[in-house]
Amino acid sequence: MEQARQEAVTWRNRALLLFDRVAMPVAVCDVYGAVLLANPAMAAECGTTPGRLRGRDVLELFCPSEATQVERIAQALRLRHRSRYQVSVRWRAPDGTERYGELTADPVSDTVEDTPALLVMLRVDGERRPGCAPPTERARVTPMEARVLALLASGATTARASRETGLTPDGVTYHLRRLSSRWRAANRTELVARAYALGVLTPGVWPPEVSGAE
Numbered sequence: 001m002e003q004a005r006q007e008a009v010t011w012r013n014r015a016l017l018l019f020d021r022v023a024m025p026v027a028v029c030d031v032y033g034a035v036l037l038a039n040p041a042m043a044a045e046c047g048t049t050p051g052r053l054r055g056r057d058v059l060e061l062f063c064p065s066e067a068t069q070v071e072r073i074a075q076a077l078r079l080r081h082r083s084r085y086q087v088s089v090r091w092r093a094p095d096g097t098e099r100y101g102e103l104t105a106d107p108v109s110d111t112v113e114d115t116p117a118l119l120v121m122l123r124v125d126g127e128r129r130p131g132c133a134p135p136t137e138r139a140r141v142t143p144m145e146a147r148v149l150a151l152l153a154s155g156a157t158t159a160r161a162s163r164e165t166g167l168t169p170d171g172v173t174y175h176l177r178r179l180s181s182r183w184r185a186a187n188r189t190e191l192v193a194r195a196y197a198l199g200v201l202t203p204g205v206w207p208p209e210v211s212g213a214e
Contacts, residue, residue: 023204025122029105033058033118040189041203042122044196047094049189058120062089062103083107089122094197101125124203141179141200146210148175149195152188153208 019026025042027035038053046053046061053061065088090100101124107116141149144165151161162169176191183198185191195201202209 021206023206025124027053027058027120029058029118029120031107031116031118035061036117040193041196044193044203045091045093045099045122045124047194047197049187049193051189058103059087059089062091062122064089065100094194095199099124099126143210145175145179146200148172149179149192149200150208150210152176153192153195153201 019037019039022039023041025039025045027038027042029035035053035056035058038050040050043050043053085105087103087105088100089103090098093099101122104121104123106119108119144167147165148161148167151164156164158169158172161167161172165172167175176188179185180187180191183191183194185194192201196203199211202211
């Protein structure tokens, strides 16, 4: 019994690690649409961190294009149907860009009798920039700052970032503090989310890369 419990914990930890590293924005929601768990890619679309999405209504974060779609899905879930559901949505990115795409929701649970949770994935189809939008923070990022951000996004420690950039540890910390102040990021996780949201790092690429890098 103890061995089975340990194996279950091991596989859960592996699943969470994979969940965090998936490039596609993904979240787990309860049947009412409240976010239970979100990966960094999903948080980046909202300009925040995964922890701060917990409890938020996914349909407030991503506005459905057609209310009738949501009504049909809600009715199907009440009847415990187990189909895959898709909703066309739009939302405002942290830099003011209007983005649009599709949310896909798959009901998941241990048994058919259990109230399902929803595995929600976001596909980004495109974006529209406001006609008079102010310039984003992307132009204010130096090549060294961008490189430090890419290393941070890959999980590098300050010591490793120091070795790979040739900066001192204090130099790495200096760049991170400047960026955190500029983007009003509360911690390093939020700083990485901002870097993706502002286009400094390329979405959907592992290991992380600087946008526009040769």
